[in-house]
Amino acid sequence: MTGELRRSDLRLLGVWTRAGLRTFMRTPRAAFFTFVFPAVLLLFIDATASGHVTGAGGRVEAAQYFTPSLSIFGLAFGCYTSLVFSIPRARERGILKRVRGTPVQPSVYLGSLVAVGLLGGIGSVLVLVALGVAKFGVHLYPALLPAALVTLLAGGLCLSALGLAVSSFVNNAETAPVVANITLLPLMFISGVFAPLHGAPAWLHSLAGFFPLRHLVDAFSIAFSPHTTGSGFATGDLAVLAVWTLAGAAVAVRRFRWDPGEAASGGRDRQPRVGAPAR
Amino acid sequence: MLSQVSDAPVIDVRGLRKSYDGLEAVRGVDLQVREGEIVAVLGPNGAGKTTMLEILEGHRARDTGQVVVLGFDPERSPRAMRERIGIVPQETAVEPVLTVAETVELYAAAYPHPRPAEEVIALLDLEEQRDVRVSSLSGGQQRRLDLAIGIAGDPELIFLDEPTTGFDPSARRRSWELIRGLGSAGKTIVLTTHYMEEAQRIADRVVVIANGRVVADSTPATLSAEGPALIQYRLGGELMTVESEAPQEDLLELLLWADRHDVQLRGLTVSQRSLEDVYLELTRAEAP
Numbered sequence: 001m002t003g004e005l006r007r008s009d010l011r012l013l014g015v016w017t018r019a020g021l022r023t024f025m026r027t028p029r030a031a032f033f034t035f036v037f038p039a040v041l042l043l044f045i046d047a048t049a050s051g052h053v054t055g056a057g058g059r060v061e062a063a064q065y066f067t068p069s070l071s072i073f074g075l076a077f078g079c080y081t082s083l084v085f086s087i088p089r090a091r092e093r094g095i096l097k098r099v100r101g102t103p104v105q106p107s108v109y110l111g112s113l114v115a116v117g118l119l120g121g122i123g124s125v126l127v128l129v130a131l132g133v134a135k136f137g138v139h140l141y142p143a144l145l146p147a148a149l150v151t152l153l154a155g156g157l158c159l160s161a162l163g164l165a166v167s168s169f170v171n172n173a174e175t176a177p178v179v180a181n182i183t184l185l186p187l188m189f190i191s192g193v194f195a196p197l198h199g200a201p202a203w204l205h206s207l208a209g210f211f212p213l214r215h216l217v218d219a220f221s222i223a224f225s226p227h228t229t230g231s232g233f234a235t236g237d238l239a240v241l242a243v244w245t246l247a248g249a250a251v252a253v254r255r256f257r258w259d260p261g262e263a264a265s266g267g268r269d270r271q272p273r274v275g276a277p278a279r
Numbered sequence: 280m281l282s283q284v285s286d287a288p289v290i291d292v293r294g295l296r297k298s299y300d301g302l303e304a305v306r307g308v309d310l311q312v313r314e315g316e317i318v319a320v321l322g323p324n325g326a327g328k329t330t331m332l333e334i335l336e337g338h339r340a341r342d343t344g345q346v347v348v349l350g351f352d353p354e355r356s357p358r359a360m361r362e363r364i365g366i367v368p369q370e371t372a373v374e375p376v377l378t379v380a381e382t383v384e385l386y387a388a389a390y391p392h393p394r395p396a397e398e399v400i401a402l403l404d405l406e407e408q409r410d411v412r413v414s415s416l417s418g419g420q421q422r423r424l425d426l427a428i429g430i431a432g433d434p435e436l437i438f439l440d441e442p443t444t445g446f447d448p449s450a451r452r453r454s455w456e457l458i459r460g461l462g463s464a465g466k467t468i469v470l471t472t473h474y475m476e477e478a479q480r481i482a483d484r485v486v487v488i489a490n491g492r493v494v495a496d497s498t499p500a501t502l503s504a505e506g507p508a509l510i511q512y513r514l515g516g517e518l519m520t521v522e523s524e525a526p527q528e529d530l531l532e533l534l535l536w537a538d539r540h541d542v543q544l545r546g547l548t549v550s551q552r553s554l555e556d557v558y559l560e561l562t563r564a565e566a567p
Contacts (some may be wrong), residue, residue: 094372
């Protein structure tokens with residue numbers, strides 16, 4: 001799927017990323033969910049949460065927990081949901097097929113989609129953190145900022161890889177929002193995005209611990225905790241994210257389809273698969 | 280027209296077959312296209328035109344047969360091939376929120392020697408729409424944008440799948456001029472169409488496909504020159520029609536007869552059958 005790459009591909013990645021950002025900014029729904037919605041949630045949750053909460057980084061003031069946890073909400077919308085929404089739509093419209101017929105390398109095109117998601121997602125996190133600092137007295141700890149940035153990048157890449165993988169299972173653009181929400185929202189609830197998991201039963205901890213989102217929320221909130229010592233890299237959580245990133249990328253490489261016509265037949269684009277109808 | 284003739288055909292297809300779930304869409308097609316040729320592929324819906332085109336473009340894998348496009352096997356869809364071809368698919372497929380100029384520039388950027396975007400936009404009469412979003416274009420304007428994207432990379436081989444569907448007559452004629460102009464500039468063009476006049480006006484060669492097979496392959500003129508001519512005239516108010524296998528001899532005889540009897544043949548015409556007549560006959564004969 002990657003093929004040979006040239007230096008000019010880097011420039012092309014920039015050209016397509018810029019066009020993708022334009023598209024993103026001109027699609028009000030995507031911009032709203034990524035930038036405005038997390039901020040509104042922070043306002044509401046901070047108004048209802050009382051005093052202190054206990055998260056992965058220990059007992060902290062509510063805003064000090066919810067600012068990083070809701071940041072992951074924005075990051076997930078930018079990196080994961082937007083891909084699960086837009087790839088099946090682009091496939092159904094024939095955009096993917098058109099791109100496939102040009103010299104744009106698949107990795108350059110998909111890379112531009114991921115870059116747009118990362119920029120949108122990380123941008124939304126910056127907006128939310130700025131809001132938290134300005135309005136809710138959230139403290140930033142300079143020693144922890146490198147860990148926060150690395151976690152954000154690792155989490156964004158992981159969510160993007162999973163978005164690419166999941167989008168390859170969506171044959172019909174109309175079902176894409178359902179798939180995106182059904183896979184993401186329950187995970188958000190059990191991963192401490194809207195409320196810390198402190199005090200939840202052990203089985204819920206185990207269930208949430210299997211999926212990457214919990215580890216992303218934990219790693220990011222540790223980078224905002226006054227109790228964190230050292231550089232704040234949650235290596236165990238980051239390792240889980242890396243595993244999910246590789247798994248998502250592997251599925252995406254195997255299953256990604258460009259042609260709307262092939263969607264119904266389960267992606268036998270180039271070579272016949274075992275069990276495919278006789279050809 | 281063939282300015283730089285090279286020996287190897289630009290497209291060389293032999294014994295091409297492709298089926299979907301047991302149904303054969305393409306059943307043994309042979310086709311050679313030389314550099315600078317404009318070839319129109321005609322055929323009823325479902326005849327296998329688009330399948331064949333998509334195999335040539337590298338979008339679809341074939342079952343059997345040999346296919347060479349610009350020296351490449353399109354099934355591997357090598358980048359070096361994609362840099363030299365332009366594809367205008369049947370349906371508009373671009374981001375609706377980008378403008379015309381943004382879209383043309385975006386697609387042109389991928390080619391090693393693209394045409395200037397402004398030049399392409401002007402060629403397709405889209406200057407007034409250059410800053411208009413694609414979603415606000417009319418159907419014909421969107422189709423012209425498709426053409427603009429197809430030629431933005433200055434490709435030497437261009438595939439056009441029903442390029443003028445939805446055009447008004449004047450836009451269609453301008454597109455014909457554009458396509459003929461590309462042909463004169465040495466580009467090789469393969470197009471599908473349902474408009475016989477389009478094939479007749481712009482194509483050097485017409486290939487008729489029915490039921491997955493090539494049932495005719497020749498120049499539009501030769502194709503419609505096959506079969507009897509029609510001689511028509513009015514005699515005493517009555518329209519006379521003569522089907523003639525040897526129009527020259529028959530006409531001479533008719534004129535001599537009229538002269539001898541001092542008869543006026545009003546509205547005298549001699550015509551070949553139209554391409555459409557021939558096409559309908561060919562595709563009817565092949566119907567299952």
